[in-house]
Amino acid sequence: MIFKRVLQTALAMGLAVGTSTLHHGSVNALEPKGECYVLGVGDSWQGPTSANLSQCAALAGEQSSAAESGTGVSRWQDVEIQAKPDGSYAAYQAGQLLTTGFWDVEKLVDDAVDDIDAFWRSEFEAREWAYESPGRVQAYSTRIRTACGRSVPDNAFYCRVSHSIYYDTGLMRDQFNDIGDFAPIVIVAHEWGHAIQAQRGIFRQVRSTFRLEQQADCFAGAYVASLKANGALSDEDAEEALDLIRALPRSRTHGTPRQRVAAYQKGFDGGATACLG
């Protein structure tokens, strides 16, 4: 899903394969940033670096935030990395699209939030239930105060008091790097599952934390299945969802990876109805 959308965005922005937005001119104006180089207008690239792609993408992204055109450009050896304001980047080698990804994981999450929200709104409307979107989905990178107490590093959680979801940007970036761009989306979909439980009064009915966590995994599966139904789920994304769940540590409250995969699969196969039953 993500890959497809990024590619479409890249094409819509005129970054089509075979074209180059690079200008050639003075190399002296190149600004070294760590192991990567950021190009100013009129610059061209010369010389190797040992930078990796994500570092370069992050730098191009910084430039994107500052640039009037909105697109930041960096280079790693003969790879040109173009970062766009929506948080995505595309890397080109000899004019050919090499890969795409995100330099800003918060923007990736923001897009997913809109999609997950639309999914649940339509599920609720189909059942003639009132739906209220979570108040906010807030990223944090330091310990922040929430209505449910201080945030914990490397965590994502739903807070009933503020009907909001909070997540550590570092956690999302790690899952993104380790597993792929779909991993943060599954994390948000799970937390959204808790927001659904709050709205349906399930917290009052179900006292077992384990059962609540299983149901949240189930709800995440239901959302991912909706992407598949829309033709918006790549095989890669589907696999990343399972990889993420399998990689989670076993815990008394959340269950074993095997139990979590089973709960997720229940939602994936049977939709929200299977989770609610």
Ligand SMILES: [Zn+2]
């Ligand atoms: Zn949970």
